Every structure is written in structure tokens, then in C-alpha cells.
Amino acid sequence: MKRILKALSAFSLSLVLFLSLAVLPVRAAETDPDDGLDSDFAGYIVILTEPAAPFSLDPLASATLMAAHDERDELLALSPEWSIYKAGSMDDIRSLVYAGQVSLVEPDYRAELFDVTPVDPDDPYLVQNKQSSLTGANGVQVRSAWEAGLTGEGVTVAVIDSGLNDEHEDAPLKVGRGRYFYYREEENGRYELEINGVKKRYGYYSSGNWLDNVGHGSMVCGVIAAQTDNGRGVASIAPGATILPIRCFTATPGHVGGYVSNLISGLNFAVENGADIINMSWGVTQESASLKTAVDAAYQAGCILIAAAGNDGGAGIPRYPAAWDNVISVGATDASGNLTYYSQRVTTVDVCAPGGSGGSPIVSLDYASNTRYASKVGTSFSSPMVAAAAALLLEADPTMTQGDFLALLKATSHPVTMDDAGLTSAARFSGCGRMDIQALLDETGYAGCSARRTETGFEVYAGYHPRTDSGLTDLIVIVGGYNAQGHLVESHTAALAKTDYNNCARAFPFTDPTIAEFRTFYLDSATFSALSQPIIPLLSSQNA
Secondary structure, three states, X not given: OOOOOOOOOOOOOOOOOOOOOOOOOOOOOOOOOOOOOOOXXXXXXXXXXXXXXXXXXXOOHHHOOOOOHHHOOOEEEEEHHHOEEEXXXXXXXXHHHHOOOEEEEEEEEEOEEOOEOOOOOOOXXXXXXXXXXXXXXXXXXXXXXXXXXXXXXXXXXXXXXXXXXXXXXXXXXXXXXXXXXXXXXOOOOOEEEEEOOEEEEEEXXXXXXXXXXXXXXXXXXXXXXXXXXOOOOOOOOOOOOEEEEEEOOOOOOOEEOOEHHHHHHHHHHHHHOOOOEEEEOEEEOOOOHHHHHHXXXXXXXXXXEEEEOOOOHHHOOOOEOOOOOOOEEEXXXXXXXXXXXXXXXXXXXXXXXXXXXXXXXXXEEOOOOOOOEEEEEOHHHHHHHHHHHHHHHHHHOOOXXXXXXXXHHHHHOEOOOOEOOOOHHHHXXXXXXXXXXXXXXXXXXXXXXXXXXOOOOEEEEEEEEOOHHHOOOEXXXXXXXXXXXXXXXXXXXXXXXXXXXXXXXXXXXXOOOOOOEEEEEEEEOOOOOEEXXXXXXXXXXXXX
């Protein structure tokens, strides 16, 4: 693919200082009315700098200010690498402020998940409509990628959300070891929150229990990587991708989550555990500088960041992180290809994808049952469609950056000219338009192959998707099986014509037990010139 180079600016820390020792009133984040939580913020998030010289004006400061950050019991380390910490109260950081070690203090705001209850979830055509977002006339056209053999293999997508029901019959096959970041109610907790008018104290914890008990995260994970072509449930866009479930929202009694501190911990965990793509189907109204520091750091680490734009519709309120420049912001379209009534009316939207509406919601995994499926609408489910598309393209080209991906989206998406009420002003709020995965592959091209074990040996699937400007209509494919000494022991050859989805693809059976490697050669049938040579060593994980 033609590379689009984007220089990454050096990371710089915004020196925003909030030093008032009084709690300032803040706007409450909108919440699910059923979660029982109405607290605006929980303590404070602090960004520290290197120790400064002691102030002689405060005789108490010199005794404590030089303590190392990780030795200060009153601070909770959210991400020491990014110098981000949590304080239960302003008193906890008084000496650090005097010492000049604080570059930012801000309330630890609550975030919200971006889903909406559909108008008619019991539509009799639900079974048909549940796939329209993927393959319908105004869907993302994922069949082309499936037919080419792209599944997101080798790509890790971190889903910072409410977890995953990984025991569901249709749950992703590849799930990394995730994490759960939360507050737990306790008698001597350091962080005071007001829940339903009652003040309670909480401690901050993490554990390996990422099991979803909200429902939102399981649906998002299912959109990306639910099992596909297995005769059950729903299909997904990138079923070969590895999901890294990071649980920051919860409905566990005595636990609370969804604060900026939880989300910063989640971002840090995603980066430290090798996430290639981070999906964020949530947002906060307040422009949190500490959250932006974490998002900036994840971007600088090379992660592709995708976020839901929000569901406030005409309110026109920017939601973060989606509104920041280094995040791809995703709005929602309906089954007719129009901007939905709930999709955020802000000009920071970069691209749109189906988010469901009324009688055609998005259907994905249920969190409370291992055999049932849930249906909702919202930009929460548009965002993972874009994240999954990024996984497909990253499999095809592991060097792709976020800048490359965004440029491809801008070059291939279909303009959205009106909303579901017929207003043409929607074009201002839909970015480059509705994403089309086949158009993305038409722009980049793809050549690859994959192998799977069978009862008699192996099946090699060869897929070639030519660029639209190549003029290629058919080709010759040669697949060879080689032994450990590098000798050809079995081969197959076929002439392939382009399908309706612009692919030349076929599966080939192999039975020789000494095969240690496959090589696939693609030739232009008109000139016999070599086009590509994908190689599959049998030690690779995709052939296990």
C-alpha cells in the first residue's frame, strides 16, 4: 500500500495547574438511570514533575516533599511511567504543591458508556437485520475481507469497557489476560463518594476478574471478534483478532467504576500489554488533562485509538477522548446510511459506521446468558466496527499507523449527506462519511494466505485482493508445501477470476505429512509476472 508518512511530534506535558483547595462544582456526567450512581467525581488525579527545591516559607514542607513518588502512602500510582497519580483529597498533595512537584490537579470525573435502548428491540426481522450493519447496502461491506482471508489474525484489540462474558457460546476465540480496575466500598477507604445521597468510603483496587456484569463490554467485544462461520449467533468483523478485555465499568454491589482514574489505569494496562488498537466506547464531558496525558502517551506508543463520538445528538457537546485530535472519533449511521438521531452533532467526528436504530439495532453477545444475544444502538457499537476494520488492515500491513488508517478512511468512505430526519446539515457532523471495508481494500490491495489443520493434513486458503488501479481481472495462484530441508513436496495451481467482492481466492488441500512451510505465489495471468509471495511457516500460531 502506498505509505502515508506522518511525523509524530515529541510528547509534551501540558502544565495546567489547579491549586484551589476547595471543591469546585462540576457538571454531572450523564449516567445510566439504573446504575444507582450519581457522584460527579471521586478524589483527584495528579500529574507530578521532578522534585523542586524546598520552599523555606513552609517549615513543614521540607520534611515530606522529597519523598519519592512511589514511597508516598497518600498517593495511588495510576501510571508512574506517565507521572499520573491519584489523591483522595487536596490535603494529600499539599506538601507536593508547596514543593513545586505538581503540574496538574483535577477532579477524577465519571465517564459514561455510549449505548441507547432501541425503540423496538423485538422487531420480527431482527434475525435479518442483525447482519445488515455488516453486509447490507449501507453496512460496512466486510464480505470482501472475509473472502480475502483477512480476520485480524495477530492483532490485539484492547477494549476498555465493562468487561467480557468470555464463557458465551459465541465469545471471541482469542482473549488475552485482561484486568479490572475499580473502587470497593470499605470502612476505612481513602476516597469518599456520595452514592444516592449517602457518603461512603472506597479503596482503589485491580484484579484479573474481567467478567462483564453490565452488558456493554460484551456487546462491543462481540462486534469486533465474536466467533464467525460457526453456525451460532452473530458474525463479527475480525474474528481472528485477540481481544484484551479491560474492565473499568461495573455493576458489582459495593464496587464502582467508570471514573477517569479507572480509564487511565486501563490505558496504561493496554499499552503495557501490547495492544495494537484501543477501542473506547465511552466518554466524559469535562476535558480532562490527565486523561489526555494518558491518551497522548498511548498514541505515542503506537496504538491506534478509536472512540465513540457520543449519543447526545443535537446537543453538540464534545465528548472526550473522541474530540481530541489524536483519536479517531466515530459517529453512527442507520440502515439507510443516514446519520442517526443520537449521533453526536460535533465537527470533531472523523468517520461514521453503523450504530443501529429502531427496528434495526446492533445485535451482539449477551452478558447474563451464555446462549442469548442482546440488541442495542449507539455510537458505542459504531466505534468497534472501525476498530475491527483497523485490525483487518493492520493484519494486511503491520506497518500501518493511525495516520495511515485515517487517511485511507478519508479516501474511501461514502459521504453522509443527511440525517434520519432528512436534514442535510448532517454532512457537517459525519466526518469523511460511512466506512466501507471493501473500498479500503480496493485502495490498499492485499495478498495473503492462511493454513488450518484438517483430519487429512492442511487446508491452505489463498486470497488476493487487487487494487482498483491495477487493472487485474484474473490471476494464477501456485501454492507449494515444502519440507524442513526446503524441498517442494506437494503443490497446487489454479487460475482464478475476480469475484463479486473483488477477490481472487480459493482453498487448497494438502496431505503430505512432511510439510513444514507453505509458499503461495501469485502471477498475473496475462503477463505471468510475479505479484506477491506470502509464506506461512507451520510454527506460526495461526496454524495451531
